[in-house]
Every structure is written in structure tokens, then in C-alpha cells.
Amino acid sequence: MTEPGLGELLEMSLVVPIRSSTGHEVDPARVPVESMRHGTDEGGRFLAAYTSADVFREFGPPGSDAIELPARGIFARAEGAGERVIIDPGAPSQIEVPAAVLPFLAAGIDPTTPEAMRARRPYGELPPLEAPNEVPQPFGGELQRELVQLPQVERAWVLRAGTGWTVGIILADGADLATFDEVRNRLHALANEHLGGRRDLAVTDLSAAAVREAYESVAGPWYVRPPEKPKGIVGRLFGD
DSSP states (O other): OOOOOHHHHTTTTTEESSSSSSSSOGGGOOOHHHGOEEEEEETTEEEEBBBBBBHHHHSOOOTOEEEEEHHHHHHHHHHHHHEEEEEEETSSTEEEGGGGGGHHTTTTTOOOOOOHTTOOOOOOOOEEEEEEEETTTTTHHHHHHHHHTTEEEEEEEEEEETTTTEEEEOOOOOOOOHHHHHHHHHHHHHHHHSSGGGGGEEEETTHHHHHHHHHHOOOOOOOEOOOOOOOOOHHHHHHH
16 A cells, blocks of 8 residues: 555644543544654654554554544644655655645645655655636636635635645735635635636645745735725614
8 A cells, every 4th residue: 555645635634642641532633733743863853653552552752642633734734844855664564754845734735756755765856837828718817706705715815736726825824724724715615616627736735935035936816805885874873
């Protein structure tokens, strides 16, 4: 069995060993990075995560408690702590994720090809981003209509990413990971209908500054939410 591609990994939950060994159930959302078990190798300290309970039992620290978290949440926590992540340490499927690319992963973008991942090389840069001469129809028109119906989206970039497409999203203040997932799912549905499949469209959260700057350096936003129209006197009186 081969290890999953990075895009698939981002949609998985991972098993993370923790320092507690009481056997008591804990709330995964309340476990800080410093309470997670770390390993060391020639590159220094790293945060360990496992793709399944079976891999954890075989290759993880014996007798350790563990929690299960969404992969993106683990990458976001590690990015905030400036730490590397190693997936399945000690297993044949081991993958090293350097701290330098964690902002991309925390934003939900695959910064490499599946072929490079299967070779178990550390991840590098973003796929090449290019401004398209035009966005194919009817995808472009349907995408515009869909974004108008998503008030949580403030701005969006539509760029070529390698051989596919990417939509970079800036969400309204206060939006959370679940909000981005809702937007991504709706845009992937459009890709399934108009681009031949969701794999042809990467939907990227641009909340990480490094990722946002990569998009801004290529082109301006393709979509900007128009300002709300002021209510008339009748609307103000009756709350319409």
C-alpha cells in the first residue's frame, strides 16, 4: 500500500501521540502543541503524526495516549510553533513536512506533486502560478454567480496552477475552518460539473500571509465582493 497523496492527506484525520498516559479521554481541541509527543532525528525535533491507528500502534511510542485531529489543524498548530512534522515516523511510508511549507499546508494547498511525495522528498515550493488569458466558460460565469451567493467570501483569485486551476479565497473577518470547507465544497462541485473533476481545481485559503503574497504577486483579485447598498428610509424603519 502506498502513502496517500498530499491533497488526500489534507482531507484526513491523523493520530497524534500525547504526553499523557493516563488512558483518560481528552478533548483534542484543547491539547496544545507542547503536550504532543515529539521525536528527534538528525534534523532536530519534530512533531509526530500517524495516518491510522494501526500505523500508530506499530510504529508509535509504546504505551502512549493519542488524539485524532484533522491534518490541516495539525499543520496549522505546527506552523504556529515553527516546528517540522513527520508523518508515520519510522514506517516505510514516512514523510517529512518541513516547517517552511507548513503555511501552505495549513491553508489547504498541495505544494508538490504526488510523484514527489511518493519519493518521500521534503516538500518544496508552491506549484507555478500563472494569470490566465481568460477563464473558460461556462465555469467562469458559474463561479462568479456562486461567489456572489457566498457572503463569507471577500475576495477571490482565479489562476492557473501547473496544469490545473486554483481559486484563492480571502474570507470575511471571523470566518473559521468550517466556513472555508463549505466554500471549498461548493467550488469543487462546480469543478466536477464544468472542469471535468475536483482534482482540476485547488481551492486555497489565503489567510496565511506567505500564500496570499504568492497569489497577489501574480495578479489582482478576480472577484471582489461589492459593498452592501445602503437601506432606504422604509428599509431602515421596518428592518427590511
